[in-house]
Amino acid sequence: MISSKAEYKAYVLADKKALNIGNGRFTWIKQMIAPDYIWKFQKRLRKLEYYKNCRKDIIGKIYYNLLKLRHRKLALKLGFSIPENVFGPGLSIAHHGTIVVNSKAKVGKNCRIHVCTNIGASGGSHKAPQIGDNVYIAPGVKIFGDIEIGNNIAIAANSSVGKSFMEENILIAGSPAKKIKEVEIKKLIPHAD
Template sequence: MSVHLGFSIPINVFGPGLCIAHRGTIIINKNTRVGENCRIHACTNIGSSRAEVSAPQIGNNVYIGPGAKIFGNIVIADDIAIGANSVVNKSFYEKGISIAGIPAEKISTKGSDGIIVAATQIAKNNP
């Protein structure tokens, strides 16, 4: 199915509640770790930098906009929204912010709240 939809997503990279907004190219490095309730859009690449084995470690409830490129031995905190076509090559430890740009920088104190469906919370409340 991944070939048909344009995904290259290794197993055990994403936590529960992953939402893939629509089909299109999504490339994820096998060493990446992403928490619960990630919403990811097409044309996204998450990987390591040249000559690095380590890949991004991304928290819970993170929104990743279309065309985002996230790479290197970096950490992305919980509840962050990453804007479309952003290039994220450094860590962001502050929770609940929006980042965007090339290279990405903090643009707002409003994070992913309201644009993420907390599927894991819904599942816990509806056994």
């Protein structure tokens, strides 16, 4: 969760690295001609988190509400329902398309998430998944309930995860999900540490 201007800048840099956005002299020109809307979404998300958590003055609150409107419009365009203060630094959204995340969920750093993914509560409970660092979430994954997913885990496409997995460096798959094999997460998330 962003708690200072320095932390806000660190989150944006980590997201930029995760999305492989260049630092070249003409990157800003490329963004004007052919904007990367996912990068735009993530920058707005981080700015929204900064203003929500750090700027309690009246101008900060007014600007937060204006940002929230612009952010919501872009989220609808891309198909994202991702609330503030859920994802740690190094978030990489692979494609635009439906992604729904519960506001009570928490996801660690260096998460790579694909389309048609749902991370939410289950059975009327308000408790949502707590997901560790360096987690790869493939397309179509459903993660639900009061569960924990450990660090360095890959979740295969179209899996349904309704129980906790704490063992590191594994691939889980299926419906219901189960451990399939060991995996080297660096091959799926190159920016993971």
